[in-house]
Amino acid sequence: MEIGSFVNSKLILQLADTDTLFKLLPQGSETAFSVLIANQQGLERALNWKVSHLALFTAASEAFCHKNINCSVLQSIQRFKYLISQARKSIPVHIRGYISCAWDCPFSGSVEIDRVVELVGQLKNIGCDEIILADTTGKANPAAVELLLEACSNDIDKENIALHFHNNFGMALANIVASLQLGISIFDSSLAGLGGCPS
Numbered sequence: 001m002e003i004g005s006f007v008n009s010k011l012i013l014q015l016a017d018t019d020t021l022f023k024l025l026p027q028g029s030e031t032a033f034s035v036l037i038a039n040q041q042g043l044e045r046a047l048n049w050k051v052s053h054l055a056l057f058t059a060a061s062e063a064f065c066h067k068n069i070n071c072s073v074l075q076s077i078q079r080f081k082y083l084i085s086q087a088r089k090s091i092p093v094h095i096r097g098y099i100s101c102a103w104d105c106p107f108s109g110s111v112e113i114d115r116v117v118e119l120v121g122q123l124k125n126i127g128c129d130e131i132i133l134a135d136t137t138g139k140a141n142p143a144a145v146e147l148l149l150e151a152c153s154n155d156i157d158k159e160n161i162a163l164h165f166h167n168n169f170g171m172a173l174a175n176i177v178a179s180l181q182l183g184i185s186i187f188d189s190s191l192a193g194l195g196g197c198p199s
Helices: 018-024 040-048 062-069 073-090 113-125 142-152 172-181
Strands: 002-006 034-037 053-059 094-100 130-135 161-165
Touching: 002 018, 002 040, 034 040, 040 073, 053 062, 053 073, 062 073, 062 094, 073 094, 073 113, 094 113, 113 130, 113 142, 130 142, 142 161, 142 172, 161 172
Parallel strands: 002 034, 034 053, 053 094, 094 130, 130 161
Antiparallel strands: none
8 A cells, every 4th residue: 555655745745644654554464554755855855764675766757757756757767766776775576567657647748659658678677576558647548548558568478567547538547457467466545535646
């Protein structure tokens, strides 16, 4: 269960209480708790709480990556490589790597499949255990989902792929069904409508 993010609370006020949430979590719970991190400061906060599941997020769109985490896609991969190596020196961790805008970007439009496939390979190579393809704008459809999943599955096993669909255009459930039919079994969801992307 992803319960928050260790990011700059001045930039994303709604995620400012993640440390408080960790204080309230039951000790010895069988639930694996996860947090999003974007930089060294986030990693240090996560390690302080001995978080065993970390999520890192880049994008298939340069424009979105700059807007969301203030760096290029290449810089994000280099940063994550370092963060993953630092995390694994400290505690055993499961790393989830998010690719935002896997189908479409709100700033630059449609995203090329080859771009996403390249990123999947890079995230796998730097040590991500699971890679999440995110339909950030909600514009994906079952045919597009099938094309991308088939292309990505040449480089990574389907059990290591997860999907994150938004329902902006009413396609999320249809996309999930299409994904299930292709052997994907891990999907993000939200509790009580919480979440969202500031960009």
